[in-house]
Amino acid sequence: MVHSALALPDYRDQAPEVAARFERIRQRPVILRVKDLEKTYGLDAERHVVFDHVSLDIHRREFITVIGPSGCGKSTFIRIVAGLDEATSGDILLDGKAVAGPGPDRGMVFQGYTLFPWLTVKRNVMFGLRARGKSSSTAESEARSWLDMVGLAKFENAYPHELSGGMKQRVAIARALANEPRILLMDEPFGALDAQTRCKMQGYLQQIWRKVDVTILFITHDLDEAIYLSDRILVLGTNPGGVREIIENPVPRPRSVAQFISPEFVALKARLDELIHGPATETAEEDKLPMARMTMAGDDVE
Amino acid sequence: MGESAPKPARRQWLKPFGELPASGQAIFLWLSFLLPLVAWAIVSYVPFVWHPLVRITEPGGVSYFRPDTLIDKKIFRAENAKLKAAGQPLAAGVPANPVFLPAPHEVARAFYKSFTTPPRRKGEKWLHESLWQSIQVIFLGFTLSSLIGVPLGILCGVYAPISRLTEPFVDFTRYMPAPAFGALAVAVLGIYAPPKIAIIFLGTFFQQVLVIANTTRKLDTSLIEAAQTLGANRLCLLLRVIVPGISVDLYNDMRILLGWAWTYLIVAEYIGASSGITYFINQQAKYRIYDNVFAAIIMIGILGFTTDRILALLGAHLFPWKKRRSRTSAARRSWWPRRSAAPAATPTAA
Numbered sequence: 001m002v003h004s005a006l007a008l009p010d011y012r013d014q015a016p017e018v019a020a021r022f023e024r025i026r027q028r029p030v031i032l033r034v035k036d037l038e039k040t041y042g043l044d045a046e047r048h049v050v051f052d053h054v055s056l057d058i059h060r061r062e063f064i065t066v067i068g069p070s071g072c073g074k075s076t077f078i079r080i081v082a083g084l085d086e087a088t089s090g091d092i093l094l095d096g097k098a099v100a101g102p103g104p105d106r107g108m109v110f111q112g113y114t115l116f117p118w119l120t121v122k123r124n125v126m127f128g129l130r131a132r133g134k135s136s137s138t139a140e141s142e143a144r145s146w147l148d149m150v151g152l153a154k155f156e157n158a159y160p161h162e163l164s165g166g167m168k169q170r171v172a173i174a175r176a177l178a179n180e181p182r183i184l185l186m187d188e189p190f191g192a193l194d195a196q197t198r199c200k201m202q203g204y205l206q207q208i209w210r211k212v213d214v215t216i217l218f219i220t221h222d223l224d225e226a227i228y229l230s231d232r233i234l235v236l237g238t239n240p241g242g243v244r245e246i247i248e249n250p251v252p253r254p255r256s257v258a259q260f261i262s263p264e265f266v267a268l269k270a271r272l273d274e275l276i277h278g279p280a281t282e283t284a285e286e287d288k289l290p291m292a293r294m295t296m297a298g299d300d301v302e
Numbered sequence: 303m304g305e306s307a308p309k310p311a312r313r314q315w316l317k318p319f320g321e322l323p324a325s326g327q328a329i330f331l332w333l334s335f336l337l338p339l340v341a342w343a344i345v346s347y348v349p350f351v352w353h354p355l356v357r358i359t360e361p362g363g364v365s366y367f368r369p370d371t372l373i374d375k376k377i378f379r380a381e382n383a384k385l386k387a388a389g390q391p392l393a394a395g396v397p398a399n400p401v402f403l404p405a406p407h408e409v410a411r412a413f414y415k416s417f418t419t420p421p422r423r424k425g426e427k428w429l430h431e432s433l434w435q436s437i438q439v440i441f442l443g444f445t446l447s448s449l450i451g452v453p454l455g456i457l458c459g460v461y462a463p464i465s466r467l468t469e470p471f472v473d474f475t476r477y478m479p480a481p482a483f484g485a486l487a488v489a490v491l492g493i494y495a496p497p498k499i500a501i502i503f504l505g506t507f508f509q510q511v512l513v514i515a516n517t518t519r520k521l522d523t524s525l526i527e528a529a530q531t532l533g534a535n536r537l538c539l540l541l542r543v544i545v546p547g548i549s550v551d552l553y554n555d556m557r558i559l560l561g562w563a564w565t566y567l568i569v570a571e572y573i574g575a576s577s578g579i580t581y582f583i584n585q586q587a588k589y590r591i592y593d594n595v596f597a598a599i600i601m602i603g604i605l606g607f608t609t610d611r612i613l614a615l616l617g618a619h620l621f622p623w624k625k626r627r628s629r630t631s632a633a634r635r636s637w638w639p640r641r642s643a644a645p646a647a648t649p650t651a652a
Contacts (some may be wrong), residue, residue, distance in 0.1 A: 082527075082531055083530075083531075084527050084530070084531070101530075102527070102530035102531045103530075103531070103533060104531070104532055104533030106531065107531060107532070108527075108528070108531035110524055110527070110528060112524055114522075114524045114525055114527070114528035115528075116525060116528075116529075116543070116546070116547070117547075117623050118546045118547070118549065118621070118623045119546075119623075127529070127532055127534075127542075128532035128533050128534075131529070131532055131533045131534045131535070131538050131542070132533045159622070159623040160623075161623065172528075175532065176531070176532070179532060179533060185531075
C-alpha cells in the first residue's frame with residue numbers, strides 16, 4: 001500500500017486541541033452504555049459467534065461510528081441497541097437504565113428510508129409525535145420546524161415517492177429527531193445514495209449534529225465517511241468476531257472535505273484499512289484472477 | 303406519435319415488459335373487444351361459415367317441411383336428392399345457425415327489448431328486477447364475509463398464534479365447494495334469499511381470510527420497525543402502520559374477490575327457489591328465447607366490469623400516494639389507461 005511509503009504520523013497522535021476535546025467529552029455524562037454484549041446463533045457445536053465482549057460508553061453529544069467488514073455484525077449491533085434484535089447476553093443501558101425492546105428514546109434512521117408511503121412528508125415527521133400522544137396542532141408545528149431545519153419545508157405536502165433519495169433520508173432524519181431521542185442510531189443511512197448526494201448528506205448531518213442536542217451512533221462501511229464524521233470509531237472484526245479497536249479520531253474539528261488529504265486523515269485511514277482488510281501483502285494474492293490470456297500478443301491495454 | 307423516429311417505437315411493442323405508446327394502448331383496447339365481436343359476426347352473417355342447418359323457405363314436396371323450420375343440412379340434401387329422383391318440386395332454404403347462437407343484432411335488439419317488454423307470465427320478474435335481486439344477494443354475501451374476513455385475515459397476517467389457530471382450518475374448509483353446502487343452507491335458512499347469501503359468504507370468506515393474511519404478511523417489515531423506534535405501541539402499529547400499509551393491496555384483493563363472488567352467484571341462485579338473473583336466464587332458455595339469454599349473460603359481464611372499473615377509478619382517488627406511471631410490476635400488469643397526474647412538488651437534488 002502507498003501509505004506505508006510516506007512518513008505518516010501515528011494515528012494515535014493527537015494535536016493538543018484534539019486531546020483537550022476528547023478530555024471534555026469524557027467529562028460529559030454517559031448516555032449509552034454497552035456492557036459485555038454478545039450475539040451468537042445456533043447451539044453448541046453449531047454455535048456461531050457474531051461478536052462477544054463488546055463494551056462501549058457513549059458520552060453526551062458524541063459522534064461514534066461503527067465500522068467493520070461485511071459479516072462483522074455491525075448492523076446486528078445497532079439493531080440490538082435499537083431493541084429490534086435481542087442480544088444473547090450483555091446489557092444496553094440508556095442513562096443508566098437497562099432497555100428492552102424498541103422505543104422513541106433511541107431514534108433510528110435506516111438505509112432503506114422506511115418512510116410511510118401513505119403519509120405526506122409532514123405527516124411522516126408527525127408520526128412519532130402523535131404516537132407519543134401529542135396533540136395534532138402541537139405535532140404539526142413541531143414537524144414544520146424540523147422540516148425547516150432539514151431544508152424541506154416546501155415539500156411538507158409531498159408524498160415520499162415524489163422525493164429523491166437524499167431528500168427522503170433527510171425526512172427520515174427529521175422524523176427520528178422530532179422525537180428528541182437520547183441517541184440517534186443510523187444504520188448505513190447514506191449507503192443507498194450516489195457519491196455526490198452522500199457527500200452532501202454528510203455535510204447536512206454535521207450541521208444538524210452541531211445544532212441539535214443529540215448523540216449519534218453511526219454504522220458505515222465507508223472508511224472516509226467514518227473518519228469524516230466521527231469522534232471515535234469502533235472497529236469490529238470477523239473470525240473471531242468482536243471489537244478490534246476503539247480509535248479516537250485525531251482529525252481536528254470542524255471538519256471539511258479538504259482534510260481528506262491531511263496526514264492525520266490518511267494515517268487513520270491506513271490503520272482502518274489494515275484492521276478491516278488485513279495487511280497489504282495478503283490481499284494482493286487473492287486479488288489476482290487465475291486467467292489465461294485471451295487476446296492477441298501485443299494487443300495490450302496498459 | 304412524436305416526430306422522432308416512430309419505427310423504433312413500433313419495434314418496442316414486443317419488448318419484454320415494455321409499455322405501449324398511448325395510441326397503441328387505445329387501439330389494442332378497442333381491438334380486444336372488437337375481435338371477438340367480429341368473430342361472432344362472421345359466424346353469424348357469412349352463410350358458408352359454420353351454418354350447419356337450413357331454414358326452410360319453400361317446403362317443396364317434403365311432407366314434414368314447414369316454412370321457417372330448421373333442418374339439418376344433411377337431411378335437407380338427402381330429401382332434395384330423393385325429390386329430384388322422384389321428379390317432385392325441390393325444397394328451398396337458406397343456411398342457418400342453431401337457435402342457441404343468435405346473431406349480434408338479435409342480441410342487441412333483445413338487450414333493448416328485455417328491458418321494455420313485460421314478463422310473459424304474471425309473477426315473473428323483469429330483467430332489471432332480476433338483476434337487482436342478484437346484486438342484493440352479492441352485496442349482502444360479500445359485505446357479511448368482508449366484515450369478518452378482512453379483520454380476521456389481517457390479524458392472521460400479523461399475529462402468528464391467530465394464524466396457527468385459524469388458517470389450517472380455513473385452508474381445509476376452502477376445498478369444500480361452497481355449493482356443496484347448498485342443501486344444508488336451505489334446510490337451515492329456508493328457500494329464499496338467505497341460503498343464497500350464505501353460499502356467496504361461504505364461497506368468499508375462506509379465500510378472503512387466506513388472501514388477506516398473505517397480503518398482510520407481504521408488508522415491508524422495516525416499516526413496522528421504523529414505527530417501533532418512533533414509539534408506536536401495538537394498537538398504533540396495527541391501525542396506523544399495518545392497515546394503511548396494506549390498504550392498496552387489500553383494495554385490489556377485494557376487487558378480485560368480488561369477481562369470485564359473482565361466479566358463485568349463479569350457483570347460489572339455483573339453490574332453493576331459483577331467483578335473480580339465474581331464474582331469468584333459465585326461463586328465457588325454457589322459452590327458447592336465446593337472444594335474451596345472451597343479453598342477460600352479457601349484462602352480468604357489463605355489470606361486473608363496470609363495478610370493477612368504478613372501483614379502480616375510486617382507488618386512484620383513495621390512494622393518492624400510489625405511484626403512477628411507474629415501472630413497477632403492478633403498473634405493468636394493468637391494461638387500463640391510467641391518468642398521469644403531476645406530482646405536488648418537483649423534487650430537486652438532495
